[in-house]
Amino acid sequence: MPQIKTTLDAEQEAFEKEVVEIKAWWDSSDKQRQLKRPYPAERIAALRSSVKQKYASSDMALKLWNQMIEHEKNGTCDLTFGCTDPLQAGVMAKYQQTVYVSGALCGYSEVSQPGMDHADYPWDTVPSVVNKIFRSQQWQDQRQRQFRFLYPKEEREGLDNWDFLTPIVADGDMGFGGLTHTMKMTRAFVEAGVAMFHLDDLAIGAKKFTTGEGRTVIPTSEYLSRLTAARTQIDVMGAETILLCRCDTDHSSYITSIVDSRDHTWVLGATKPVEALTTVLNRALANGEDIAATQKAWLESAELKTFDDAVASIASAASEELKAYQTAVAEGTTSTSCPSISERRALAKKHLPESISSELFFDWDLPRTPEGSYRWAPDVKAVISRALLVASLGEATWARMDYPIPSDIEAFHLAIRAVHPTRKFGFGYTGGYDWLKAGWTPEQVKNFPWDAAKKYGMVWHVQPIWALQGQRRGTEEFSRLWQRGGIAAYMDKVQGPELGLTYPDLDIRDYRALDSDVKDAGYARFKFSGAYLADALLETATMGIYGAERGLKMGDGVVKGPKANRYG
Numbered sequence: 255m256p257q258i259k260t261t262l263d264a265e266q267e268a269f270e271k272e273v274v275e276i277k278a279w280w281d282s283s284d285k286q287r288q289l290k291r292p293y294p295a296e297r298i299a300a301l302r303s304s305v306k307q308k309y310a311s312s313d314m315a316l317k318l319w320n321q322m323i324e325h326e327k328n329g330t331c332d333l334t335f336g337c338t339d340p341l342q343a344g345v346m347a348k349y350q351q352t353v354y355v356s357g358a359l360c361g362y363s364e365v366s367q368p369g370m371d372h373a374d375y376p377w378d379t380v381p382s383v384v385n386k387i388f389r390s391q392q393w394q395d396q397r398q399r400q401f402r403f404l405y406p407k408e409e410r411e412g413l414d415n416w417d418f419l420t421p422i423v424a425d426g427d428m429g430f431g432g433l434t435h436t437m438k439m440t441r442a443f444v445e446a447g448v449a450m451f452h453l454d455d456l457a458i459g460a461k462k463f464t465t466g467e468g469r470t471v472i473p474t475s476e477y478l479s480r481l482t483a484a485r486t487q488i489d490v491m492g493a494e495t496i497l498l499c500r501c502d503t504d505h506s507s508y509i510t511s512i513v514d515s516r517d518h519t520w521v522l523g524a525t526k527p528v529e530a531l532t533t534v535l536n537r538a539l540a541n542g543e544d545i546a547a548t549q550k551a552w553l554e555s556a557e558l559k560t561f562d563d564a565v566a567s568i569a570s571a572a573s574e575e576l577k578a579y580q581t582a583v584a585e586g587t588t589s590t591s592c593p594s595i596s597e598r599r600a601l602a603k604k605h606l607p608e609s610i611s612s613e614l615f616f617d618w619d620l621p622r623t624p625e626g627s628y629r630w631a632p633d634v635k636a637v638i639s640r641a642l643l644v645a646s647l648g649e650a651t652w653a654r655m656d657y658p659i660p661s662d663i664e665a666f667h668l669a670i671r672a673v674h675p676t677r678k679f680g681f682g683y684t685g686g687y688d689w690l691k692a693g694w695t696p697e698q699v700k701n702f703p704w705d706a707a708k709k710y711g712m713v714w715h716v717q718p719i720w721a722l723q724g725q726r727r728g729t730e731e732f733s734r735l736w737q738r739g740g741i742a743a744y745m746d747k748v749q750g751p752e753l754g755l756t757y758p759d760l761d762i763r764d765y766r767a768l769d770s771d772v773k774d775a776g777y778a779r780f781k782f783s784g785a786y787l788a789d790a791l792l793e794t795a796t797m798g799i800y801g802a803e804r805g806l807k808m809g810d811g812v813v814k815g816p817k818a819n820r821y822g
């Protein structure tokens with residue numbers, strides 16, 4: 255193999271030139287300047303290959319960035335929805351400025367083994383759907399252009415001229431593995447032409463949006479490395495691809511590790527000296543006892559609390575000393591850091607009378623799950639502190655809320671905007687949200703997208719799983735139409751409007767009386783989505799431990815749905 259023909263001087267000079275170019279790029283726009291990399295330009299230059307490429311992803315990202323800036327200026331927003339189908343994407347281009355490629359939808363319809371939204375499909379699944387859609391957008395653009403040039407300039411006015419190159423936003427979930435998976439996925443997204451993708455803080459292999467189990471997140475430090483891995487890869491490629499920092503901490507139930515003290519405020523511990531939960535569950539399993547009942551009884555006996563609540567519950571009689579402890583914790587807490595549990599133990603010892611502090615029992619290992627995760631109860635402050643910490647690694651933020659609680663939405667966005675006044679936010683309308691039940695008035699629901707755009711800079715809104723509900727309904731309507739009216743109904747209802755024709759002789763109207771079918775209400779979200787099946791499979795694999803907390807029970811081969819799902 256021939257050696258590269260260069261001299262050491264020439265090699266060094268080219269490297270230094272590249273470093274200068276990278277620095278200039280990082281300083282070339284507001285978009286770039288807001289990013290704070292934890293690595294120097296030299297590191298990126300050394301990580302690059304010598305083949306320089308230009309990616310369409312950069313053009314699409316800048317287009318989206320400008321759209322978002324305009325929305326932010328005008329207090330408006332883009333409203334899009336999830337799509338995996340190129341034909342749909344072509345239609346969407348007429349009405350919205352972005353197309354969203356949803357991981358959940360890909361998991362249902364783009365893989366050889368469909369399933370619930372567990373992000374358990376190969377890491378390149380979503381990038382390859384982005385690739386398919388981006389190519390189809392280019393083809394739509396090409397065929398429209400070719401059609402326009404069939405006409406001379408003076409006759410082109412009024413011909414279709416849609417902007418089919420709608421920026422694609424994609425679901426990167428939790429990066430599908432370790433940091434190198436995240437980098438490979440990022441690279442695949444950039445190569446596929448994505449404009450923006452989101453990465454969240456969910457634990458790998460533990461995304462469980464079924465009916466039976468809470469979500470597991472990773473520690474703050476791991477979330478930071480995950481987003482840094484994606485940013486590194488984007489920089490190595492010299493791309494403008496936008497990174498949307500999504501945070502799923504809101505109402506999550508478990509955290510894989512307590513290595514990062516920034517998470518400690520919300521971690522739950524047993525406040526009674528009980529046996530470890532796993533010991534109790536294993537014994538119950540061996541004895542064939544009811545797992546759900548065993549777990550429930552254990553949780554009651556352990557009296558789980560956060561450390562600060564544990565202190566407050568034993569020190570209520572010593573209100574001055576308790577206050578001193580709480581003030582000391584508050585003084586050691588900033589928006590991005592807080593005292594660790596060992597430091598809090600020391601503060602409790604310092605401020606509480608010996609007779610009280612010696613009573614304090616807090617053990618966060620006892621309630622660990624069979625997979626080793628810790629239990630925690632994060633509030634909106636936890637989401638805010640994570641989002642603030644990672645903000646400078648990406649250009650936009652999305653707090654994925656488990657439920658649209660008005661005060662949480664307000665607190666989150668105002669807190670981030672207070673630090674980053676021009677921050678752009680995304681928001682997802684999960685299909686199961688019941689806005690009225692969450693405390694919104696009908697008027698507020700009607701105005702939400704535009705009000706939130708004005709108030710918070712929420713410029714990108716997505717209904718990710720429309721296809722699961724809306725497309726099913728559309729297909730259902732057509733299936734029934736077709737059965738009742740055959741080709742005449744097709745001509746009247748589908749082909750006619752498509753070709754601009756009416757067929758007055760086809761006087762068949764009875765097929766239009768499509769009675770509304772509410773028999774299957776709730777079907778799409780929990781049955782068609784496979785949530786019950788997923789629960790049953792996980793429950794079987796964990797010998798009944800999975801879902802026990804939410805009241806799922808293994809019985810007669812039939813898994814009964816919980817009375818209340820995660821939407822309350």
Ligand SMILES: C[C@](O)(C(=O)O)[C@H](CC(=O)O)C(=O)O
Nearest residue numbers: 356357358682684685718719
């Ligand atoms: C956006 C999402 O990641 C998706 O896969 O589309 C899901 C959608 C949903 O559960 O409604 C999510 O929000 O996690």
